[in-house]
Each structure stands twice: as C-alpha cells, then as structure tokens.
Amino acid sequence: MVTKKTDKQESEPKKETAQSGKYYYGLGRRKTSIARVRLFENGTGKMTVNGKDYKIFYSYPLYAENLELPFEVVGLTGKIDAEIKVIGGGLQSGSEACRLGIARALIKMTEAYKPALRAAGYVTRDPRAKERKKPGLKRARRAPQWAKR
Numbered sequence: 615m616v617t618k619k620t621d622k623q624e625s626e627p628k629k630e631t632a633q634s635g636k637y638y639y640g641l642g643r644r645k646t647s648i649a650r651v652r653l654f655e656n657g658t659g660k661m662t663v664n665g666k667d668y669k670i671f672y673s674y675p676l677y678a679e680n681l682e683l684p685f686e687v688v689g690l691t692g693k694i695d696a697e698i699k700v701i702g703g704g705l706q707s708g709s710e711a712c713r714l715g716i717a718r719a720l721i722k723m724t725e726a727y728k729p730a731l732r733a734a735g736y737v738t739r740d741p742r743a744k745e746r747k748k749p750g751l752k753r754a755r756r757a758p759q760w761a762k763r
Contacts, residue, residue, distance in 0.1 A: 636654075638652070638722045638723045639653075640719030640722065641715055642713065642739075643714070644711040645707040645743050647711040648711060651712065652719070653696050653719045656693075659695070660695045661695070664700060668681050668696075672708075681696070681713060681716065684713060685716070687731055687736065688720055690720075717731045717737050718737070
C-alpha cells in the first residue's frame with residue numbers, strides 16, 4: 615500500500631531538539647503555566663523553549679532574563695544546555711515557571727546549589743492565582759453598583 619504525503623506533512627519544519635542522553639529534570643508551575651525542564655551537563659549554554667531559542671520565544675528581555683538568573687546565581691552561565699517545554703498561561707507566568715523548573719533541576723544536579731537558589735527566591739513556588747468569581751458579583755470581589763434611589 616502506497617501512502618501519499620500531504621502538503622501539511624511536508625511543510626512542517628522539524629523542531630530542534632537538544633542532545634540525547636543523561637539529563638536532570640525539573641518541573642515548574644506558575645498560575646496556569648507548566649514548564650518541563652531538562653538540563654544537560656557539559657553544554658554550551660544553549661537554551662530552547664518549545665523548539666525555539668529562548669531569546670526568540672521570550673522576545674521581551676525581562677522574560678528571557680528569568681531563564682538566565684538561576685544559572686548566574688550558581689555560576690554555571692554558558693556551561694549547561696536546557697531544553698524546556700512550556701504549556702498554558704501567558705509569557706510572564708511561563709518564564710517564571712521556567713525559572714522554577716531550572717532551579718529544581720539544578721538542585722537535582724547538585725544539592726549544594728540549594729542555599730544560593732533559595733536565598734535568591736528561585737526555589738519557592740509562587741502560589742498566587744486568579745480568584746474564582748462568586749455568585750451575585752461581577753468578578754471575584756466586584757459587586758454590582760449600588761443605587762440609593
């Protein structure tokens with residue numbers, strides 16, 4: 615049986631993947647974002663987010679810097695490759711989820727990094743999330759406008 619390739623299959627670019635082999639895994643969450651992080655030792659500092667370079671994916675400098683901060687704290691800038699998959703949420707919560715995932719993976723790599731990462735505030739998950747809407751209100755706490763007459 616012969617199968618035809620469709621235009622969709624031919625036009626899809628193949629995503630770049632980091633090296634295969636041993637890696638350290640970390641999971642980061644923030645609001646509705648989930649980041650799955652793989653760190654590869656003996657790298658060149660290459661970081662990809664969802665198959666793209668992290669500076670292209672997070673074009674706003676503050677969000678891209680969030681991914682670099684844990685490496686700067688432990689002094690491993692440019693020595694480790696990272697492959698990150700982010701789903702859900704927006705750009706800011708995604709970058710903060712990546713930061714937490716990277717910090718957790720670094721701790722799995724060497725437990726000695728934990729005090730420095732904790733002091734910088736990168737090990738604690740930010741529990742803040744959107745509050746649910748309550749019945750009878752317009753939003754979580756916003757009540758309908760009151761009229762005296």
